[in-house]
Amino acid sequence: MNLLFLHLPDSNGTAHAWLRREDGLADLGRGEPAQFAQQYPVSPCIVFLPSSLCLFASAAISAKQLRQAEQSLAWLIEEQTGEDAEDLHVLAGTPEGDVTPLLAISRQTLADWLTRLRAEGLHPVAVVPDLFLLPRDDSDWQLLPQGGRFVLRTGPMSGAVLESGLLELMLDGALLERDAKAPLAISIAAGDPEAWARIEQWVAGRDSISCRLSEQLDAATAIAATPDWARHPANLLQGTFAAGGRLAVPATLRRAAIFLAAAFAVQLASEWMHYGYYRYQAGKATQQVVTRYRALYPEERIASANAAAIQDVQKRMRGRRNEDRGDRSVLPALTRVAQSLQGSGLSTQRIDVLGGVLTLDVDARSLGELDSFKQQLDTQGFSTEIVSANNQGGVIRGRLRVEGGV
Numbered sequence: 038m039n040l041l042f043l044h045l046p047d048s049n050g051t052a053h054a055w056l057r058r059e060d061g062l063a064d065l066g067r068g069e070p071a072q073f074a075q076q077y078p079v080s081p082c083i084v085f086l087p088s089s090l091c092l093f094a095s096a097a098i099s100a101k102q103l104r105q106a107e108q109s110l111a112w113l114i115e116e117q118t119g120e121d122a123e124d125l126h127v128l129a130g131t132p133e134g135d136v137t138p139l140l141a142i143s144r145q146t147l148a149d150w151l152t153r154l155r156a157e158g159l160h161p162v163a164v165v166p167d168l169f170l171l172p173r174d175d176s177d178w179q180l181l182p183q184g185g186r187f188v189l190r191t192g193p194m195s196g197a198v199l200e201s202g203l204l205e206l207m208l209d210g211a212l213l214e215r216d217a218k219a220p221l222a223i224s225i226a227a228g229d230p231e232a233w234a235r236i237e238q239w240v241a242g243r244d245s246i247s248c249r250l251s252e253q254l255d256a257a258t259a260i261a262a263t264p265d266w267a268r269h270p271a272n273l274l275q276g277t278f279a280a281g282g283r284l285a286v287p288a289t290l291r292r293a294a295i296f297l298a299a300a301f302a303v304q305l306a307s308e309w310m311h312y313g314y315y316r317y318q319a320g321k322a323t324q325q326v327v328t329r330y331r332a333l334y335p336e337e338r339i340a341s342a343n344a345a346a347i348q349d350v351q352k353r354m355r356g357r358r359n360e361d362r363g364d365r366s367v368l369p370a371l372t373r374v375a376q377s378l379q380g381s382g383l384s385t386q387r388i389d390v391l392g393g394v395l396t397l398d399v400d401a402r403s404l405g406e407l408d409s410f411k412q413q414l415d416t417q418g419f420s421t422e423i424v425s426a427n428n429q430g431g432v433i434r435g436r437l438r439v440e441g442g443v
Contacts, residue, residue: 041077044085074158082159083266085167088198092141094369130194130270138194163266164273168196172259177221181254182229203375205239210371221246226254377413395439400432407435
């Protein structure tokens, strides 16, 4: 059966389509989604949504913790999205040590796209962010200029998409999430001399980073390299959005499942009975010790835990945990700051990240522009403070301190 691949645009415009047949992959060119649905009415479809609709993040959680918290992943990145955790659809990638990549999208956004596609006659079996149209190769990062934007893929399920003018900011943010001393190779799609010059300038002075041109960073290569997109870890049609019908379970398996459930219930009841018995005995022993102590030392008083002291320790532990998180995932916050910079008329001179706090040096034409940018960041869920604002050469050089959302 033919398989249709459809790359949807960021805004109103034409989509790019490919068709996988028995004789290979055919490029169908650009057109309206409804047009391809009419040409191939019964073909299942792999849809590539704009990555700007998604959030790529990471969480300090091991594989064992991931299995235990699988139903509450959205709470791990609620601060980075500014949305309620219940409104997010979150997928987890393969853990890398104690860090697990996460992919999130608004449930309503995904539902609206699926309704629109099905109304146009398409039959999606997988919905994947278009970041994964950038194929992985032997290098660590892949970079593709794409219609005034840059697509950066930094791992199997990590990356970002930003405007062309924010290329260096995007690279600096991505570099903060990895060991800066470890060697890094960047593959850059050939065909854009200006982009190559900007990358070479950014790489200059960084001995551990190298870059090279590649002819293989195209969508057709990525599509051909993945035989089954429905099983791709970034396929958003999982959980409540999973495609396909219900699984028919044979009667023998159902009986086996019932037997195992009954055996587990009996074992659990037995363990709880043992637990209750030993807890009862421990309570009796504790009471005997207290009674004996009071009989021997009637004037002494047994010290009790101070509730206020316990709360203070817990508060400090939570603060240390937040410090440990540090700059593990600053790229989502930098992406939101960069989106606020678009169209503001401000130019970024420098950005520093320390302990989850962003410090930005920007040039503005007036104090009003600087204050407007601060208010826009506040509406994004950040806590923003204008540290200084000085007139330098006819422009206002401002320094802002941005907290939250990292």
